[in-house]
Amino acid sequence: MASTTSRLPPLARGVIQGFPASGKAALVRASRPICTSAGRFRGAQGLLPPPRHTPLIRCCPTPAAQYSPFTTSPRPPDAAGHESHHSKWRPPSDESLDQRPVLVVGAGNIGRRVALVWASNGRPVTIYDISPDALHSAVEYITDNLGSFCAQRGTHPGHVSTTADLRTATSTSGRPDRDSSGAVTAQEHTRAPWMAIECLPESLPLKTSVLALLERSLPADCILASNSSSLTAAEMAAEGPLAFPHRLLNTHYFIPPRNRMVELMSSGVTQAAIFPFLAGQMRRVGFVPVVVPRDIQSRGFVFNRIWAACKRETLAVLAEGVARPADVDALFRDFFHAEKGPCERMDEVGLDTVARVEQHDLERRPGLGSEPALAWLRTNYVERGKLGEKSGDGLFTADERDQLKEKHHLEKYKDVEETSGA
Ligand SMILES: NC(=O)c1ccc[n+]([C@@H]2O[C@H](COP(=O)([O-])OP(=O)(O)OC[C@H]3O[C@@H](n4cnc5c(N)ncnc54)[C@H](O)[C@@H]3O)[C@@H](O)[C@H]2O)c1
Known part of the structure; x- marks a missing residue:
């Protein structure tokens, strides 16, 4: 056998x-x-x-x-x-x-x-x-x-x-x-x-x-x-x-x-x-x-609901040309003392997944108004195979992401996060 x-x-x-x-x-x-x-x-x-x-x-x-x-x-x-x-x-x-x-x-x-x-x-x-x-x-x-x-x-x-x-x-x-x-x-x-x-x-x-x-x-x-x-x-x-x-x-x-x-x-x-x-x-x-309290059925996980709002507005800002991914993330990192900003996080999760989740949210809650940003994400990234970390380029190019990682001093968990089997 x-x-x-x-x-x-x-x-x-x-x-x-x-x-x-x-x-x-x-x-x-x-x-x-x-x-x-x-x-x-x-x-x-x-x-x-x-x-x-x-x-x-x-x-x-x-x-x-x-x-x-x-x-x-x-x-x-x-x-x-x-x-x-x-x-x-x-x-x-x-x-x-x-x-x-x-x-x-x-x-x-x-x-x-x-x-x-x-x-x-x-x-x-x-x-x-x-x-x-x-x-x-x-x-x-x-x-x-x-x-x-x-x-x-x-x-x-x-x-x-x-x-x-x-x-x-x-x-x-x-x-x-x-x-x-x-x-x-x-x-x-x-x-x-x-x-x-x-x-x-x-x-x-x-x-x-x-x-x-x-x-x-x-x-x-x-x-x-x-x-x-x-x-x-x-x-x-x-x-x-x-x-x-x-x-x-x-x-x-x-x-x-x-x-x-x-x-x-x-x-x-x-x-x-x-x-x-x-x-x-x-x-x-x-x-x-x-x-989550037992008697409450949330329509999603606490963090996911808050994160969904953050992703949605970030994509709107990018789609309207108001700022570039590097600017959005720099603002976010500085204010929240965060390791990564929303654009780097979305690249990590996968832009195809981000688009699917947003589509799911729109179906559950019509009126969110995120259709234009979702269409922008699909046309400019998902349909071109630019999915983030899993494909190489995404909101950031693979090279930009490497530079960001060094900059953020993510070395603490580097061995755990970046192996061939990951
Ligand atoms: N990826 C993330 O960041 C993340 C974070 C939190 C939660 N989740 C959730 O975790 C779940 C898995 O996500 P993932 O990214 O690891 O998916 P994945 O596609 O990487 O892994 C799914 C695994 O399930 C296996 N599988 C498929 N059918 C099976 C079956 N019948 N029996 C046993 N194994 C089977 C596949 O071979 C695959 O290895 C999803 O529900 C996702 O929403 C994902």
């Missing part, structure tokens, strides 16, 4: 130890010793003192072709009722959090970054994606960055596993024991994820169908979190396939690891106890959670 690891080229700073022929999990090592579990590290000669900063990435076999998330039927509960979804959500014990991973679903731009921060405090993390290329790139990113990120924070890295097999992703052994009905056994459940964070493309049917699969596959005490930028958990709950939205909520990250804020928003029926528990866990690993 092929494994993700067997297809990986040698990593820039790592050593690959693979055992695909025997079907065992393969180990991708980022130089020196191996982290075998949170707080315990094993080198070639046996147990060693904990290394300063050595990430381990375990790539499980990836029989993606055998298991499509869209064709699998729900797994029945096991005899002991460990997969019952009817029981109320209860917080997992502190001890179990060292064993049970955070499951990140989607290894793309944001998923790998969310995974990095959760893994940076000795916490186990599993990354699931249907794309071997995305997993490969995420392995590179984490291998390159987890050690240096932990070094900056004075923490130890946890296990990171990657897999394209949803069954493997929903437990941690890599080869979950199952009973005769196909359900994972009670013992395996003690190692199943305590939280799943979806970082899937921005499509409501895709997100809800994968969340529904996760809901059926994961134990009743597993929190389901969506990282969508514009789709609310309430919309996901209303879409249909989720049977138990009381453990679903939005957790919106802002391109970690540099940004640590996370907004938490209810699905409307999210169980109240989840918020203090999850906010506490986030603080422990270095995130800064902000909880």
Whole structure:
């Protein structure tokens, strides 16, 4: 059986130890010793003192072709009722959090970054994606960055596993024991994820169908979190396939690891106890959670609403020829003592994404008056393939952006932000 690891080229700073022929999990090592579990590290000669900063990435076999998330039927509960979804959500014990991973679903731009921060405090993390290329790139990113990120924070890295097999992703052994009905056994459940964070493309049917699969596959005490930028958990709950939205909520990250804020928003029926528990866990690993009051359904995330207004007026100023991107950003940086201005930020996010979000906002709130600026952005940038960082040129040329980066002294997180796997 092929494994993700067997297809990986040698990593820039790592050593690959693979055992695909025997079907065992393969180990991708980022130089020196191996982290075998949170707080315990094993080198070639046996147990060693904990290394300063050595990430381990375990790539499980990836029989993606055998298991499509869209064709699998729900797994029945096991005899002991460990997969019952009817029981109320209860917080997992502190001890179990060292064993049970955070499951990140989607290894793309944001998923790998969310995974990095959760893994940076000795916490186990599993990354699931249907794309071997995305997993490969995420392995590179984490291998390159987890050690240096932990070094900056004075923490130890946890296990990171990657897999394209949803069954493997929903437990941690890599080869979950199952009973005769196909359900994972009670013992395996003690190692199943305590939280799943979806970082899937921005499509409501895709997100809800994968969340529904996760809901059926994961134990009743597993929190389901969506990282969508514009789709609310309430919309996901209303879409249909989720049977138990009381453990679903939005957790919106802002391109970690540099940004640590996370907004938490209810699905409307999210169980109240989840918020203090999850906010506490986030603080422990270095995130800064902000909880939108449970009884309020905002039409978007707090920061996104404010940022939307800032982007809209910036684009209007540029479209009218009132100022150039460099002038707008210089004014903004000086006044707010900010690292970057709105034009540089829009280049970072991607101008195609900026245009899509603005179109979405216009559809939800006709009368915003941003049609001319949106048309200007599409004609002069998006349709010419000038999308910002992802394509090279954008509101700033690639050269201008490089000069700006030097100027702003962004060196603090340079290793983490600018690697080949990012
Ligand atoms: N990029 C950002 O700056 C940012 C910031 C905050 C939130 N978000 C939100 O995060 C989500 C992901 O954004 P992104 O930029 O990382 O997207 P992306 O396209 O980079 O990554 C999405 C990943 O999901 C994988 N995927 C697709 N279908 C799948 C499936 N059925 N099962 C498992 N994996 C699957 C893809 O292979 C891909 O690797 C979006 O909802 C976006 O709104 C993005």
